[in-house]
Structure formats: C-alpha cells, structure tokens
Amino acid sequence: MPQYKIIGADNNVYGPVSVEQLRQWIAEGRTNAQTQVQPDGAADWKPLSAFPEFADAFGLTASSPTTASTPPAVSVPNYLVQAILVTICCCLPLGIPAIVFAAQVNSKLLAGDMAGAQDASNKAKMWCWIGFGLGLAANLISTILLLVIFGIQLSELRRF
Amino acid sequence: MIARHKIAIGVALGLIPLLALLFAFDPAQCRLFPSCLFHLTTGLHCPGCGATRAIHHLLHGHLLEAFRLNALATLLAPALLGALLWERLSRNSARPWSLSRISPALIWTLLSVVLLFGVVRNIPFFPFTVMAP
Numbered sequence A: 001m002p003q004y005k006i007i008g009a010d011n012n013v014y015g016p017v018s019v020e021q022l023r024q025w026i027a028e029g030r031t032n033a034q035t036q037v038q039p040d041g042a043a044d045w046k047p048l049s050a051f052p053e054f055a056d057a058f059g060l061t062a063s064s065p066t067t068a069s070t071p072p073a074v075s076v077p078n079y080l081v082q083a084i085l086v087t088i089c090c091c092l093p094l095g096i097p098a099i100v101f102a103a104q105v106n107s108k109l110l111a112g113d114m115a116g117a118q119d120a121s122n123k124a125k126m127w128c129w130i131g132f133g134l135g136l137a138a139n140l141i142s143t144i145l146l147l148v149i150f151g152i153q154l155s156e157l158r159r160f
Numbered sequence B: 001m002i003a004r005h006k007i008a009i010g011v012a013l014g015l016i017p018l019l020a021l022l023f024a025f026d027p028a029q030c031r032l033f034p035s036c037l038f039h040l041t042t043g044l045h046c047p048g049c050g051a052t053r054a055i056h057h058l059l060h061g062h063l064l065e066a067f068r069l070n071a072l073a074t075l076l077a078p079a080l081l082g083a084l085l086w087e088r089l090s091r092n093s094a095r096p097w098s099l100s101r102i103s104p105a106l107i108w109t110l111l112s113v114v115l116l117f118g119v120v121r122n123i124p125f126f127p128f129t130v131m132a133p
Helices: A019-027 A052-062 A065-069 A080-090 A092-111 A114-150 A154-158 B004-024 B037-042 B051-059 B063-069 B071-089 B104-120
Strands: A003-007 A013-018 A036-039
Touching: A003 A019, A013 A019, A019 A052, A019 A114, A080 A092, A080 A114, A080 B071, A080 B104, A092 A114, A092 B104, A114 B037, B004 B051, B051 B063, B051 B071, B063 B071, B071 B104
Parallel strands: none
Antiparallel strands: A003 A013, A003 A036
C-alpha cells in the first residue's frame, strides 16, 4: 500500500498516511490541489494535483458537473467475494451483514459519498474477518471432535 | 507492510494443496472435510450445504453432479473467480472495473437469491427436493 506525507497549511509535515486517509482529507477540504505531497520512497515533493490517483477526489469536492459524473478511478473495496465466501462456506449469519455493507459501499460510491463508502468498506471487512475467524474455529473444533469420536478411519482414505 | 500481490500469491499457494485434497478425496466418502455445522445443529440445509462435494465434482469435470449437489455454488464459483480476475486485470487499464462499481441492486438481488435458495431447498417435496444436496 502506498503511503503519502503532506505539508499542511501550517507548514508542518503530516503522515505518512494511506491513500484512503488522504482521500478523506481531500473530501473534508483539509488538503487542496496545491498541497505538497511526497509519496513513500520518493525524493521530491509535488502538488497533490500532480497525482492522477487523487484527481477524482477533487471532482467530488469541486462539485463541477463534468468531473463529478465520471466514476473515480481508484475504488473502495467492497469485499463482496469474501462476503459471499464467508456466507456460503463458513458462517451464514455473519456473512449476511458483510454482504449488506458491501452493497452499501456500492450505493455510497454511486452517491459520491467517499467517506461513507470507506466506512461501509471497513465494516464489510470486519464482518468478513469475524465470520471467517468464528467459522474456521467452529469447523476446526467440530472436525477434531468428530475425528476423536469416530476415530480416523484410514480405510476410508486408502479407498482412493 | 506486505504488498497486496504477495498476499494474493500466498493465498493462491495455500489453496493449491486444499484443492488437491478436495480433488483426491470425495467429501461424501471421507471425514477429512468438515461437515456443515448449520446442518449438524439444525438438520436443515444452508445455502452452502453440498458446496464442498460440488467443488470436488467440479474439479473432476462432473458439471451435472456438482449442479445437483449445490446449484448456487456451482454457478457462483466461476462467476466469483471471473470477477476477481477481471478486477485484477483491468486495474491498470484506462477504465478499471471493480466489484465496488456494480449496481447495488445486483448485490441485493444476489443476497436475496442466496437466502431464497437456502429456504427453498429445505421444502420437503418435489420439485424443491431437487435442490437439496
């Protein structure tokens, strides 16, 4: 994940922060196109407007109709695939909220609400991990219990 | 911080032995694979019941048998795999495609289909019994 440092209006250096955090700052108006930015590992500072990956974030705050209508190039992950896998493969009740938050990521992106989409994205990710963790633990415990109860039937394995 | 593609490679490498096990052993014949806890505790079929067996048959190319065991997983597995690949391959193109950009209505439909499939396959008479694993 790329990290960025910025020079604030008070001439102090902030960061390094993630793309998501920096996008949120743009959305909140804490940074603007002239803000000096240094990507992790780069030697020189450049204005934020020189980074194409943030161009769309300005479209949302500038509210100019031409830029706001084009979808942002960088997207907020909705973890839909993981959410479906958790729902079907490990834990139905915990996978459902993950899918619900995945859908919210899409609706909020569609409405141009980047901060809301990021929030829903974080929640979708959280439910995926909770479902995966609990599902994995429960399945491991039940498998071990079943193996202990029935014994490992090696003849079953040798059949193939 | 570990790069995302390294995590993806790690996950893919971890999946290979799992899929090899699933290819070699039919989950219906051996207790190597965990049974669905939802089924064990409630006796009902969840939307994912039969998916492990279905993937075993998918790996052997037995499409019909996979479809009979879990129609939803049989259809979703290639769709999800395709979506992930498409998302990754289009990342550096002029117009990147992402699952975050599909219509929210499509996700709500998907959720409804998953839940409906879970209900319908538990109805104990024909033609719904066809969908039970």
